[in-house]
Amino acid sequence: MEFRPSIVIKISGKFFDENDASANISFLRQVVSSLAGSYRIGIVSGGGGNARKYIKLGRELKLNESYLDLLGIWASRLNANLIAFALGDLAYPAVPDSLEDFVEKWSSGKVVVTGGFQPGQSTAAVAALVAEAISASKLVVATNVDGVYDKDPRDHADAVMLKELTLSRLREILESSQSVKAGTYELLDPMSMKIIQRSKIQVIVMNYKNISALTSLIKENKAIGSIVIPE
Ligand SMILES: Nc1ncnc2c1ncn2[C@@H]1O[C@H](COP(=O)(O)OP(=O)(O)OP(=O)(O)O)[C@@H](O)[C@H]1O
Numbered sequence: 001m002e003f004r005p006s007i008v009i010k011i012s013g014k015f016f017d018e019n020d021a022s023a024n025i026s027f028l029r030q031v032v033s034s035l036a037g038s039y040r041i042g043i044v045s046g047g048g049g050n051a052r053k054y055i056k057l058g059r060e061l062k063l064n065e066s067y068l069d070l071l072g073i074w075a076s077r078l079n080a081n082l083i084a085f086a087l088g089d090l091a092y093p094a095v096p097d098s099l100e101d102f103v104e105k106w107s108s109g110k111v112v113v114t115g116g117f118q119p120g121q122s123t124a125a126v127a128a129l130v131a132e133a134i135s136a137s138k139l140v141v142a143t144n145v146d147g148v149y150d151k152d153p154r155d156h157a158d159a160v161m162l163k164e165l166t167l168s169r170l171r172e173i174l175e176s177s178q179s180v181k182a183g184t185y186e187l188l189d190p191m192s193m194k195i196i197q198r199s200k201i202q203v204i205v206m207n208y209k210n211i212s213a214l215t216s217l218i219k220e221n222k223a224i225g226s227i228v229i230p231e
Pocket residue numbers: 011012013014046047048049122123142143144145147148149150151152153154173174177183185186187
């Protein structure tokens with residue numbers, strides 16, 4: 001069988017909270033179907049508004065962080081199931097619950113869609129772990145901003161987008177917003193950055209509104225969003 005390079009696409013949970021979420025998912029399906037003949041694709045989805053809603057309810061009920069994370073994991077798995085179902089025959093029809101399970105399902109040759117694995121991390125860490133395990137050539141982080149900024153663009157109108165940056169610079173930028181509390185992770189959590197560093201995974205952060213550009217990003221190496229150099 002012909003070799004197909006592997007890529008991982010991490011979709012922010014915010015993707016599922018947009019008014020046009022079903023149109024977004026249809027676009028994603030078109031892109032995945034146009035790439036699947038030449039690339040092996042792993043998809044990781046975030047938990048989004050559902051995760052935050054259930055984590056907030058759990059926090060009001062004084063549940064511990066581990067249970068709150070589990071609620072977030074279930075929300076991310078719900079989103080993952082939606083994508084897997086929408087991809088139909090292209091995707092493995094069940095969502096993995098661990099890295100071992102992911103690898104087993106990956107051996108089917110199909111697209112594998114996953115949510116969270118275990119408490120204490122975000123789905124960005126899952127994406128990095130999966131990318132490492134399948135030796136992905138790229139990890140694409142599709143989120144609700146155009147790339148990595150020198151500070152959080154949600155809070156700073158003068159934030160400047162960086163087309164290229166090192167992982168160390170990204171770590172410095174995200175340092176002040178790094179948290180390991182359920183539902184509060186932003187963009188890339190500490191665990192994801194450790195894995196990216198040790199396996200030298202190339203990361204591209206882009207806006208999911210531009211999802212149709214994924215094809216030229218993957219096939220032609222077109223510069224889109226921010227590229228994070230793992231050094
Ligand atoms: N320096 C920065 N550059 C870009 N985005 C940043 C930065 N600092 C913080 N952010 C925030 O990170 C958010 C993106 O994180 P993202 O939505 O990918 O996380 P997620 O955990 O996958 O989402 P969710 O929790 O909704 O599932 C942006 O909305 C942005 O406000």
